[in-house]
Amino acid sequence: MESVAQNIIPSKSATGIEPVIEILHLQKAFGSNVVLRDFNLSIYPGENIVVMGKSGIGKTILIKCIIGLVKPDGGTMRVFGQDISKLDHRELDELRMRIGFVFQSSALYDSMTVRQNLEFPLRRHRRKKISGNIEDLVREALKNVGLENAIDLMPSELSGGMRKRIGIARSLILNPEIVLYDEPTTGLDPITSEEITRLIMELQQKYKTTSIIITHDVDLAKETANRIVFLSDGIAYLQGAYDELIKKDDPLIKQFFKK
Amino acid sequence: MAAELNKRKTLFSKGLDSFFEGCAELAGFTAQVFKEGIKPPYEFREILSQCYEIGIKSFILVGVTAFILGLVLVMQSRPTMVEFGAGSFLPAMSSISIVREIGPLVTALICAGKIGSGISAELGSMKVTEQIDAMEVSGTNPFKYLVATRITATTLMIPILTVYADCISLMGAFTGSNIKDQVNIHFFFNRVFEALAYKDIVPSFTKTFFFGFAIGLVGCTKGYNSKKGTEGVGKAANASVVIAMLSVIVIDMVVTQISSMLGYL
C-alpha cells in the first residue's frame, strides 16, 4: 500500500536534534477554499527541503506562513524554537532578518536601481548592527550571483534570469540562516534554469543555509534536495529522498517524475 | 415584466451592495492607516519624495487648465456683465469664483485623475509582483512606508497646488479681460484682492486638505487591495479615479453646506 498518504507527525524526541522549522497541524483556508488542512513538517539544521505539488495547491501560502506574511488559521509554527504567532512586531522583524525569501516574481523594487534594491534590507533593518560597510556588502552580494556590472541598472533593464539572480542576492545579503525559494526556475529557459540551480547549490554550500525550495523542476529537486515533500490536498502527502520516491508506485509522484 | 423588474432589482441591489462594500473597505483602510501611520518613527524622506513626485507630475497640467479656465470665465461672462453695466465687477467676480470654487475643484479633480490613478496603479503592481511582501520581510511596515507617506503627501500637496492654480487662473482672468479691453494690471489685482474676504479664503482653503486626503486614501485603498493579475491593477486604477472624483464633489458639497451653516457664505 505505497500510495496511502503518510501524514507523518514528526517528533523531535526521535532524533534528539531541535528542528529549525517545526510545522504542526497547520491550517489555512480562504473562505470555502481549504488550502492547508493539516500540514506537518520538521526541518533540521542544514537540510534542503524541496516542496512539490500542483499549481494553486498552497505551496506559496505555506512558506509565506513561515515568514509571517500569511496568518494561519490554526496549528503551530515554530521557527528557531519561537512560536511565530506569539511574536510582536519587533521580534518578528528580528526573526525575518534570519530568513531570506526569494519571491517567485523576484519582487525587485521597480522604482529603485539594483544597488538601492540590495541596500534596502541593509538600511531598513535598523536594529541590527550591520557588520561592514554597505557598499562592500552590496558588491559582495552581486559578486556571489555574478552580476557586478548590473549595479546601476534599473530592474526593467534586466532579463528574467538576471532579475532572479538579483532577487537571490537581495535575499541573501543579510546572511540568513534559512532561505525560502519560491519557484526559482519557473518561467526560465532550460539553460538559465540550470545556471540558477547551480547558483543555489553554490550558495547553499558557501553559506551553509537551511532551505526550502518550491519547484516543479525535477532537475532542481534532484540536485538540491535532501528530502522532497509532496504537498497535496492540504497535507504533506508523501516525503522522502529523491532515490526513494522515484521507486514509489504512486500516481502523483509518477506524474511529476515521468520525464 | 416581472423578470425584467427582478433583473433591475438585482442590478440595483448589487450596486448598493458594492457601494456599501466599498465604504466598508475605505473605512477599514482608514482605520488601519491611522493605527499604523500615527506611531513614530515617520518616513520623512519618503513623504518629501512623494510630495516632489506629486508636484512634478501635476504642475503643468494644473497650470494650463487653471489658466484657460480663468481666461474662458472672463470671456464668457464679460458680454452679459457689460450689458448690465457691471463690467467693472469682472475682477471681483473672477476672484471670488476662482478662489472659492474653480481653483480648489479643478485642482482636486485633475489630481484625482492623475495622482489617484498613479498611486493605485503603482501600489497595485507592487502588490501583484510581491514587492509589498518583500518590503514587509525587510523590516519595513508597508502601511507606513507606502500608504501613510502617500496620503500625507497628497494632503499637503493639493492645498499647495490649489494656491498655485488660483494664482495662474487669476492671471488667465487678467489676460481674458485684456482681450477686448485695456485693463491695468494694478487696477485688476487691486480689485481682485479687495473682493476677497476671510470667509472666502478659509473654507475654500480648508476643504483642499480634505480633497487631498480623500484622493490619497482612495488611491491607496484601491491599489493596496487590488486583485491579482494585470487586469486587477487596471481595474483598481480605474475605480480609484471614479471614486476619488466623486468623493471630491461630495466633500465640496458638504463643506459648502457646513460653511453656509456657520455663516461663511
Ligand SMILES: Nc1ncnc2c1ncn2[C@@H]1O[C@H](COP(=O)(O)OP(=O)(O)O)[C@@H](O)[C@H]1O
Ligand atoms: N489572498 C488570497 N485570497 C484568496 N485566495 C488566495 C489568496 N492567496 C492564495 N489564495 C488561494 O490559495 C491557493 C494556494 O495558492 P498558492 O499557495 O499561491 O499556490 P501555489 O501552490 O501555486 O503556490 C490558491 O487556490 C489560491 O487561489
Ligand SMILES: [Mg+2]
Ligand atoms: Mg506559488
